[in-house]
Structures are given as structure tokens and as C-alpha cells.
Amino acid sequence: MITDIFTTQHARDLDQACSDLALQATNEEKKQLLEYLTQLLKWNKTYNLTAIREPKQALVQHVFDSLAIIAPLLKHIKEQNLNTIRILDVGSGAGLPGVVIAIMIPNTEVTCVDTVGKKMTFVRQIAGVLKLSNLSAIQSRVEQLKAEPYDIVTSRAFSSLVDFAQLAGEHVKKDGVLLGMKGKEPHQEIEELEKNTNWHVDKIENLNVPELNAQRCLVWMKKKEHND
Ligand SMILES: C[S@@+](CC[C@H](N)C(=O)[O-])C[C@H]1O[C@@H](n2cnc3c(N)ncnc32)[C@H](O)[C@@H]1O
Known part of the structure; x- marks a missing residue:
């Protein structure tokens, strides 16, 4: 064992x-x-x-499933030349993917947010047990959080892309990204996002999750430029 x-x-x-x-x-x-x-x-x-x-x-x-986004995240961090990377994981639940990111990418500062107190208490406990000084947790609705600039805002199994962008978009710093972990490519959600918000899809990456026989993709979203 x-x-x-x-x-x-x-x-x-x-x-x-x-x-x-x-x-x-x-x-x-x-x-x-x-x-x-x-x-x-x-x-x-x-x-x-x-x-x-x-x-x-x-x-x-x-x-x-959460490990599948680590290589794409590392590539993005390298391309952007970011040193300490601030990440907000929205609707994090028991800390997914936030805890996995905090473990695998030590130069991140990961904040998990969820409305449910016991879930955020668990994430705080994990930060203590695993001595992860780069992991913290806030119990709140994301839309009630004080707006703070994060480099990357992630979510897994949280909401539609439109709701994600509308509820969490203000926490993304200029040139930052919203990162949605999805099942199969969500064409309808993407159409609605492009039509109804000031966010657009920058790229979609298909992910292969080891031992999981299901489609997964990662949707990268950026704020539209004024002339988009
Ligand atoms: C299906 S769970 C996903 C949890 C985790 N991300 C995972 O993949 O296992 C969705 C989570 O979003 C949280 N949630 C729903 N609306 C929220 C909001 N407005 N602000 C913060 N958290 C919210 C719920 O409490 C729940 O824990």
C-alpha cells in the first residue's frame, strides 16, 4: 500500500x-x-x-482528468513568459482541478472558490496536510468575489461557457484567459458565447485522458478586442 x-x-x-x-x-x-x-x-x-x-x-x-490540462497550461505559461502565475479555480468543489494544478505547477498561486463551505474547508485542510503554500480557498459565489486580476481562470463541470464568462470574466486580467474543461466540443455554447458576451474562443484543444473512454476538450477564451 x-x-x-x-x-x-x-x-x-x-x-x-x-x-x-x-x-x-x-x-x-x-x-x-x-x-x-x-x-x-x-x-x-x-x-x-x-x-x-x-x-x-x-x-x-x-x-x-485534471492532469490532462497540465501540459497545455505549462506550454501557455512558458509562451507568455509568466513567472508567478495567479490562477482562480471557479466552482472548484473539492479542489478540481485547482489542487492538482497547485501540486504540479509550484510557481502558481491557486485560489479555489466555491459556494459550499465544507468543500473549501477541505481544500484548506489539503493545503495544510500537503504543505501547499501556493493553495488557498474562499467560500463565496464567484460573482460576489472582489474583482481581482488573475492570469488564468479555470473551471471544470461548473456551467455553460456563457455563464462562466459572465460570472467569472471580470477576474481575468488584461491579456489573461478563461479556461473551460469540457466533454465533447460544445458547439452551441461557443456560438452563444461569441454572440452574447465580450469573450471569444481563442482555441480548443482535444485532450486524451488516460484510461478514460470519453471525449474531453479544453476551451481557451480571451476577451474580444474593441474592434473584434
Ligand atoms: C459539479 S461541481 C464541480 C466541482 C469541481 N470543479 C469538479 O470538477 O469536481 C460544481 C461546483 O460549482 C459550485 N458553484 C455553483 N455555482 C457557483 C457560483 N456561482 N460560485 C461559486 N461556486 C459555484 C458548486 O457548489 C459545485 O461545488
């Missing part, structure tokens, strides 16, 4: 997933990912933080 829930086989599956995603995760980072899930599944028994209760399912659907 690696933790009291995850076995050496799970650890091998995680190694393979990192390699499939071209991620050079350190042993410490992989240990932190498994410890995060261990804590999540333990807390879940009392606090009902996620519908996924089975360890392998949680590994694939929560951690591998």
Missing part, C-alpha cells in the same frame, strides 16, 4: 498516466496526488464532497 487506500498498482497506473501525458512528475508530486485522493475519499464518508467513491474511478476521473 502507498496510502491506506491506494496500492502500488494505483501508483504504477499514475506513473503510466504521467508518462502518457508527457508530464515529468516528481515522486513527491505523485505522492501528494495520491494523498490528496486519500483524504478526499476519507472526508467523503462524512461530508459527501464527490459522487465518486471508488479509488480507481477517483484516480482516473478526478486526477487523470
Whole structure:
């Protein structure tokens, strides 16, 4: 056993997933990912933080799914020449993808926001247990947060792209991006976003999540220029 829930086989599956995603995760980072899930599944028994209760399912659907955005994020951070990167994870729930980003990209400062207090208490607990000084959590509706400039605002399973842009767009700094994790390419949502907001889709990346037989994509959105 690696933790009291995850076995050496799970650890091998995680190694393979990192390699499939071209991620050079350190042993410490992989240990932190498994410890995060261990804590999540333990807390879940009392606090009902996620519908996924089975360890392998949680590994694939929560951690591998979130790991799939790390390489695209690293590429963006390098291209933008960003040093300390401020990220807001909206409707973060038990910290997805926020916690995974904070573990895998140490030069980020990740703030998770969610309306549900027990979820943000859990994320704060994780920051303490895993000694992640770059992770914090705020209990609030995102639209009631004081507007602050973040380089990147992420969401997974939060809302339509239009609602995401309308509720969270003001937290993106000039030249920053909104990053929506989606299932299959959401054509209708994209059309509505372009028509009804001052945001446009900059690019869509298809993601291959290891061991997950489902379509996933990452939608990058930028604010329209005045003459767009
Ligand atoms: C389906 S869950 C997704 C959680 C997490 N991102 C994940 O992928 O597992 C959506 C989350 O959004 C939160 N939420 C809904 N509306 C919100 C709002 N206006 N501001 C902040 N959080 C919100 C809910 O409390 C819930 O935890």
C-alpha cells in the first residue's frame, strides 16, 4: 500500500498516466496526488464532497482528468513568459482541478472558490496536510468575489461557457484567459458565447485522458478586442 487506500498498482497506473501525458512528475508530486485522493475519499464518508467513491474511478476521473490540462497550461505559461502565475479555480468543489494544478505547477498561486463551505474547508485542510503554500480557498459565489486580476481562470463541470464568462470574466486580467474543461466540443455554447458576451474562443484543444473512454476538450477564451 502507498496510502491506506491506494496500492502500488494505483501508483504504477499514475506513473503510466504521467508518462502518457508527457508530464515529468516528481515522486513527491505523485505522492501528494495520491494523498490528496486519500483524504478526499476519507472526508467523503462524512461530508459527501464527490459522487465518486471508488479509488480507481477517483484516480482516473478526478486526477487523470485534471492532469490532462497540465501540459497545455505549462506550454501557455512558458509562451507568455509568466513567472508567478495567479490562477482562480471557479466552482472548484473539492479542489478540481485547482489542487492538482497547485501540486504540479509550484510557481502558481491557486485560489479555489466555491459556494459550499465544507468543500473549501477541505481544500484548506489539503493545503495544510500537503504543505501547499501556493493553495488557498474562499467560500463565496464567484460573482460576489472582489474583482481581482488573475492570469488564468479555470473551471471544470461548473456551467455553460456563457455563464462562466459572465460570472467569472471580470477576474481575468488584461491579456489573461478563461479556461473551460469540457466533454465533447460544445458547439452551441461557443456560438452563444461569441454572440452574447465580450469573450471569444481563442482555441480548443482535444485532450486524451488516460484510461478514460470519453471525449474531453479544453476551451481557451480571451476577451474580444474593441474592434473584434
Ligand atoms: C459539479 S461541481 C464541480 C466541482 C469541481 N470543479 C469538479 O470538477 O469536481 C460544481 C461546483 O460549482 C459550485 N458553484 C455553483 N455555482 C457557483 C457560483 N456561482 N460560485 C461559486 N461556486 C459555484 C458548486 O457548489 C459545485 O461545488
